[in-house]
């Protein structure tokens with residue numbers, strides 16, 4: 103019997119992937135760029151057992167048995183086995199795969215990215231594969247390829263029809279910008295109305311604007327954003343991140359019928375970020391939204407406490423919400439009258455946010471070798 107366990111991180115794109123040129127292989131129509139979030143706060147964990155005793159393949163996700171008859175899972179498994187050494191005795195043993203996320207699944211918090219990165223890392227270890235396997239994680243869920251590395255990661259769309267050069271590359275390690283923090287404002291953590299997979303397909307079929315975005319807007323933004331990250335130029339990084347999120351949601355709006363992901367709470371957060379940045383006469387906070395209403399904020403450590411206080415002012419928490427802050431500590435305080443005036447906000451009723459996650463940029467997937475760490 104062979105047992106492998108690993109953990110893998112979530113990543114949040116600052117330049118979004120939206121649209122495929124090949125649905126089966128999951129090849130994107132544009133490059134994308136993301137920050138990998140620390141596994142101290144959010145991660146997927148997967149244990150794979152290969153055993154000659156197993157009669158059939160089994161897959162459990164968050165304690166519930168799933169069908170193994172899943173095209174994305176089958177594609178990843180097939181590709182890993184194809185490049186494995188054919189003389190490995192356990193290559194044809196059946197598998198028991200158990201995976202768990204320590205955060206909500208299928209809720210717009212990138213569980214598929216962490217989940218497939220974790221599964222492919224474990225499979226690669228099981229079958230003793232060396233080198234980059236981000237192109238295999240990509241076949242599970244496109245954004246998963248970026249979770250194969252820590253720090254700041256670029257997914258190059260590539261040009262080969264078999265997708266072998268559609269891979270992720272680290273552009274800077276987590277330690278490069280140690281002051282960077284990430285705050286996830288969880289507006290809703292329930293299952294999404296429409297999946298990214300279906301919605302981006304509809305965008306490719308119906309949005310003229312998407313072609314312009316993929317061919318003209320994204321290439322410039324990717325280049326400028328990589329430069330900003332390398333120089334640790336937060337002002338430029340923040341502007342690109344916010345403009346890019348807005349460009350992506352404009353495409354969602356241009357899709358027919360439109361896919362509307364942002365809600366009133368999301369718009370309240372956008373307005374608060376712009377008012378705060380204006381008050382500070384500099385970009386101190388950047389928002390980005392994936393396929394859902396939850397906001398992800400990129401900001402430097404020095405702005406965290408004050409901006410959490412801004413959020414608490416415009417979106418007050420419910421009383422007695424003991425579990426409201428998750429991850430790194432926060433110390434919100436009272437806002438000055440001057441800042442309150444500057445925000446000029448319509449204050450929402452308590453409970454607009456379910457909870458707040460405070461985290462930072464972190465490392466890529468990791469193997470766990472202690473027996474007590476396995477999911478059995």
Ligand SMILES: Nc1ncnc2c1ncn2[C@@H]1O[C@H](COP(=O)(O)OP(=O)(O)OP(=O)(O)O)[C@@H](O)[C@H]1O
Nearest residue numbers: 146201207208209210211212213214215217298393
């Ligand atoms: N730990 C995991 N191991 C394997 N597969 C997973 C894991 N977590 C999630 N998945 C797969 O990903 C699916 C959820 O993906 P989906 O894209 O709908 O949501 P999300 O990734 O949470 O949101 P988004 O991609 O918009 O950020 C699950 O139904 C499951 O098939």
Ligand SMILES: C[C@@](O)(CCOP(=O)(O)OP(=O)(O)O)CC(=O)O
Nearest residue numbers: 115118119243244245298299392393
């Ligand atoms: C908005 C996004 O989060 C879309 C992610 O889409 P997925 O990677 O979940 O889609 P599939 O490849 O169909 O599984 C943007 C991003 O992460 O780049």
